[in-house]
Amino acid sequence: VSRPSAAGRLLTAYDRQLPFTLTAGQSAVGKTLAEELALDSPMNRLLQGEVGSGKTIVALRAMLQVVDAGGQAALLAPTEVLAAQHFDSIRRTLGPLSRDGLLGGLGPDSVQVTLLTGSMSTAARKQAMLDAASGTAGIVIGTHALLSENVSFYDLGLIVVDEQHRFGVEQRDVLRSKASKPPHLLVMTATPIPRTVAMTVFGDLETSVLDELPAGRAPISTHVVGLAEHPAWATRIWSRSREEIDAGHQVYVVCPKIGTDDDGDFSPGEAEPTDADLAENGARELASVTGVVEQLRDVPALAGISVAPLHGRQDPALKSDTMASFTANRTQLLVSTTVIEVGVDVHNATLMVILDADRFGISQLHQLRGRVGRGGLPGTCLLVTSLEPGHPSRRRLDAVAATTDGFELSQEDLKLRREGDILGASQSGGRSTLKLLRVLEHEDLIARARQDAQAIVAADPGLDRHTVLAAAIDDYLNPEKEAFLERG
The missing domain is CATH 3.40.50.300 (P-loop containing nucleotide triphosphate hydrolases)
Structure with missing residues (x-):
C-alpha cells in the first residue's frame, strides 16, 4: 500500500x-x-x-x-x-x-x-x-x-x-x-x-x-590469539586486560556457553558446528560464563578487579542491574555470552576478548567487536582459539582479523559456507537448490538474467507471450517454494 x-x-x-x-x-x-x-x-x-x-x-x-x-x-x-x-x-x-x-x-x-x-x-x-x-x-x-x-x-x-x-x-x-x-x-x-x-x-x-565511518568511532584492531602455537598467551590475555582497566577502561569477555553442561550459545544459522568441530569438541571443554568467572578469581593479574557475569538465563532485573553497573564503570570486566552482541553501548569499553572464537560465525564476531571503540577510544578485539593453525575453522578468524568491512566479510562468509537454500528457510550454507550456478562465481550472469527478467515482466506481466517460460516456472515451483519467493 x-x-x-x-x-x-x-x-x-x-x-x-x-x-x-x-x-x-x-x-x-x-x-x-x-x-x-x-x-x-x-x-x-x-x-x-x-x-x-x-x-x-x-x-x-x-x-x-x-x-x-x-x-x-x-x-x-x-x-x-x-x-x-x-x-x-x-x-x-x-x-x-x-x-x-x-x-x-x-x-x-x-x-x-x-x-x-x-x-x-x-x-x-x-x-x-x-x-x-x-x-x-x-x-x-x-x-x-x-x-x-x-x-x-x-x-x-x-x-x-x-x-x-x-x-x-x-x-x-x-x-x-x-x-x-x-x-x-x-x-x-x-x-x-x-x-x-x-x-x-x-x-x-x-x-x-x-559506508561513512561513524562520527566518534575509532578504528578497531583485531588479532587472532592462537593458544596452540603460543600457550603463554593464555596468561598474557589477562595481564593485557588489566592494562586496559588500569588505564580507566573496561573489558568484555565473551564465551560460547553459559555453564559447563551447555552445548553452546549459538544463534540459528550463525555458528552451526561442522562434523569436524563436533569431533574435536570432545577433546576440549569450551569456555563458559560461569567457569570463566570462577577462573578469573584466581588470576593474579586481575586481583581486586570487579568481575560480573551476564547471560540470557538471568532474571531480566538482574541483567538490567548488571548492565547498569558496567555502564557506570562499577563493573570493570564483564563475562558474557552473545547477549551483548547487539544493543550494548558502553563508550568506555576498549577491549573485547572472545574465548573459543572459532565457535562463532563471521557475522557474530563482527557484531561482537563492534561493542568496543565506540567512544572515540581505540578498540582492540582478541579472537582466542586453541585450534591448530591449519584448522578450517581458523579461516573465519583470519577473515575477521583482516578487515572491518561488513560486505567484504559477508563475501568471505559466502565463500566458506555457500549460499544456503535460496528457495527455502535455511540461512546457513551447505545445502543449495542451485545446480550449476554459484553466487560469487556467476554474479555478472545473475545480474544480466535479472535485467532480462525485469524487461520481460515489464512488457508481458502475465507471460502470455512467453508460454514456454511460464510453463517452466509452473513446473519448477511448488506452492511451498512459491510462498518463500515472497519472503526475505
Whole structure:
C-alpha cells in the first residue's frame, strides 16, 4: 500500500528538530526509501551499515513517513536489551513529537511509541497489545513477542527488522502476515549472512549502503590469539586486560556457553558446528560464563578487579542491574555470552576478548567487536582459539582479523559456507537448490538474467507471450517454494 510523504507533519517536524545534519549517505538512502514507500508495490530493502553508522535514524524517518500517511510501523529486535534501547532512544530523539516522550507530546502531530516484550507484566503487555490493535500506537517496538498470534495491528504499513541475521525467514513472515495488505519491509544489518547476500544478488532484496565511518568511532584492531602455537598467551590475555582497566577502561569477555553442561550459545544459522568441530569438541571443554568467572578469581593479574557475569538465563532485573553497573564503570570486566552482541553501548569499553572464537560465525564476531571503540577510544578485539593453525575453522578468524568491512566479510562468509537454500528457510550454507550456478562465481550472469527478467515482466506481466517460460516456472515451483519467493 502506498505511504506517500505528508509534508509538514511528523517527518518534517522531526527533521527540523534534529541537532545535527544528516550525512550524505543518510540523505540519499532516506530519499530512496521515501520514494519506494510511496509506491503501490511493497518495498523490500536491505540497509547495510556498520555499527553506529546511523541506520536507526534512517529507519525512524521511514517509520515517521508511514505514520504520517496513517499507517503503523513495527520494529523487530532480537533481544530485550536492544528492544529497550531502541524504545528509549527513539522516544528521546523524538522528544515532544513522542506522545510518550520525555517531554510529553501533545496534539495530532505526535506519535505514540509502544514497547512489547515477553518479560513485561501482564497488564503492561495487554495495554501494549491494545495500543497496537487499535492503532493508538504508531510505532511498536518489540522482540519475538511481536510474533505472538495474540498480537495484531490496526494498519501495519512498514516492518523494520534490526540485526536481521538473528531471525529466520518464517519469523519475519509471521510479522508480515499481521498486515491486511502487503507491508513495506526494511531489514538492517551490519553483516549480511550468506543467504541474504545471495538473495540480494538475485534481486529479492534491493540494497542500500551507509559506508561513512561513524562520527566518534575509532578504528578497531583485531588479532587472532592462537593458544596452540603460543600457550603463554593464555596468561598474557589477562595481564593485557588489566592494562586496559588500569588505564580507566573496561573489558568484555565473551564465551560460547553459559555453564559447563551447555552445548553452546549459538544463534540459528550463525555458528552451526561442522562434523569436524563436533569431533574435536570432545577433546576440549569450551569456555563458559560461569567457569570463566570462577577462573578469573584466581588470576593474579586481575586481583581486586570487579568481575560480573551476564547471560540470557538471568532474571531480566538482574541483567538490567548488571548492565547498569558496567555502564557506570562499577563493573570493570564483564563475562558474557552473545547477549551483548547487539544493543550494548558502553563508550568506555576498549577491549573485547572472545574465548573459543572459532565457535562463532563471521557475522557474530563482527557484531561482537563492534561493542568496543565506540567512544572515540581505540578498540582492540582478541579472537582466542586453541585450534591448530591449519584448522578450517581458523579461516573465519583470519577473515575477521583482516578487515572491518561488513560486505567484504559477508563475501568471505559466502565463500566458506555457500549460499544456503535460496528457495527455502535455511540461512546457513551447505545445502543449495542451485545446480550449476554459484553466487560469487556467476554474479555478472545473475545480474544480466535479472535485467532480462525485469524487461520481460515489464512488457508481458502475465507471460502470455512467453508460454514456454511460464510453463517452466509452473513446473519448477511448488506452492511451498512459491510462498518463500515472497519472503526475505
